[in-house]
Amino acid sequence: MDAPGTPLVVLDHVNKHYGDLHVLNDINLTIAKGEVVVVIGPSGSGKSTLCRAINRLETIDDGTISIDGQPLPSEGAALAKLRANVGMVFQSFNLFAHKTILQNVTLGPIAVSKKSKAEADGRAMELLERVGVANQAKKMPAQLSGGQQQRVAIARALAMQPSVMLFDEPTSALDPEMINEVLDVMVGLAKEGMTMIVVTHEMGFARRAADRVVFMADGRIVEDTTPAEFFDHPKSERAKDFLSKILTH
Amino acid sequence: MKLRKILIGTAAAAVAVALTACGAPGSATSGGSTSTSAAGAGPYDLAVAESPTFEAGTTMAKLAEAGTMKIGTKFDQPLFGLRGLDGKPVGFDAAIGSLVASKLGIPFDKIEWTETVSANREPFLQSGQVDAVIATYTINDKRKQVVDFAGPYFVAGQSILVLEGNTEITKPEDLAGKAVCSVEGSTPASNIVEKYGAVLQPTDVYSKCLDPLKNGQVVAMTTDNVILSGFVDQNPGVFKLVGDTFTQEPYGIGLTKDDTAMRTFVNETLQAAYDDGTWARLFEQTAGTVIPVPTPPTIDQY
């Protein structure tokens, strides 16, 4: 184990285009071990693309992304191995629809990490317990509420014992009354020292749990500072404008 | 459902044919056609009888009146019925069709040719879709139960084709248990399996047998000698015929069942052509390019 503060995820001059749209514009970002970084910004700012590029669900045009000192492999077994080390939670949960809740959590450990079923089951039940859905283990995903499904998705990612977790708008698809049950799990994770990159609109979460806030607009990182500094003394006009729009409600 | 409709349709057609046939019993005498002899130089431009007269109500009278007739033949049988680029078949079967039509006052280009294969010869005659079938059509008793035959106008015989260098196969008995190619649904194919115990490698046209024979995937192909002769002729030094023919395949002209007047007319037409040399000339100009002209067979007046 490296000490907290060691660089874990490093993006160096990363660029990506969608046709004419420069969706990631010379992104430089370093996330240290144990850090919780919240990425915010208006829609279309490139924050989701940034998140997905870190485990190469999106390719990049140039620049480098490295995790734990290793540059992202382009394809194949090496990339799969790296992804196992990077947990990902999606906006739309994406639980495996044909598997039970328990199987959703054990599939990775059994198929990828080659754990025995008994070991995987035991560990999965612990994780489900921790996110509060252990009593749903035998059900199918469609039988659970959105909040429950997202918590299972977090457990599924944790089952791979990743060194960093990516959250791509994890609460955006949830009904308001379910948002907190998911955020609570995330805050708990943050407190335990998990390295996290969270794309979200939940400013409360950013204030409560983030070490840093990265504000993106038009594919660029506009501000990169502490939550207190960002929310109370935004420097750029874009950030001020953005904050005024979301905080007036 | 569709199948049932076809069955009903066919049955109805068969009944209709039977009824019309009953309408003309005993009218055995053929119409007195004006005497003509084949005057054209080729096989398909025979002199056409001018306004021949037939007893009213007979098939001949109807066809002569219509000025056209429908004949079923093969479109893929070299020397007998092979469709040319103009859509008309050429070969000995086509020439015999031309002969019959000419006596009804119908020129060659007024004949409507229909392709007949083994699955549709009898149904086409029974339902009246063709007036005659001239298609290397072997006369046999089962077929006689549903159609009439005039002729025979030629007697073929089954033979065996092997590679030039083959000395093991000398007679059909040598083919027992061996791979032999032929066209499925032909009488020689059934014969070589049932009488001689060969293992048939079936196909749909004879020419497809040649490659496997050259490649050694089959030891022989078998069918009527006339067809095999054509292949020997086309591939000099590659194939040879083995031994004598070992069956008799009398080719007849298929006609509607119990239309005795028509059958007698066609038989008389054939006999006249045997007697005046027209038959021999037609053969010489078609299948005779490969096979020696035989003596005409005896007409079967059953």
Place this chain on the structure above:
Amino acid sequence: MVIFDNLPLYLEAFLQTLALLLLTIVLALPLGAVIAAMRISPIGSLRATATVYTEILRNTPLVLVFIFCFVVLPILGVILPFMFSAVLALTLYTAPFFAEAIRSGINGVPVGQAEAARSIGMTFGQTVTLVVLPQAIRSVIPPIINVMIALTKNTSIAGGFFIFELFNSGRRLVNENGDQVILVLVGVAAFYLLITIPLGQLADFLERRVVIRR
């Protein structure tokens, strides 16, 4: 009646047709799955190869594929037993149809399922076999059975290429039984139905069994 009198012959031909069908399914279905996987794979050259293969074979008349296997291959020095060549031709021709049926089912599985699988470290192969295909199965069954039914009828092409299958039994019996042509053909049709009707029922059964609760 001609059908019952010739039952052994029909049966011999029926078994050949069945053998052609089953051997082709056993070979073409996995090949089709591989082609489908290639067409969605992240590797461009695999995608291109699979696409070209699919488009060529799917748009070529089956008879030409047979001629390739029975005439062109021997010229190139590859002389195979007839049954082998027939199954080869049917497999080459049918696999792209299976592939397209499978691919359409795969396309019906939300892309997030594959992303989730990849994000927990599954390889492409694991993603396809453990997550995507099991969910695609249900929507894939009806088109796959349709391909099998078409294949059943396509086996008759082998009748022109030295295999004594059902269609050939019909041709032989028609020639020998000029007085009962229609009945002979009814017999042939009945034996084809003996395969295709149960296939349709199998499709219904499987569709009901492999229900995914979403």
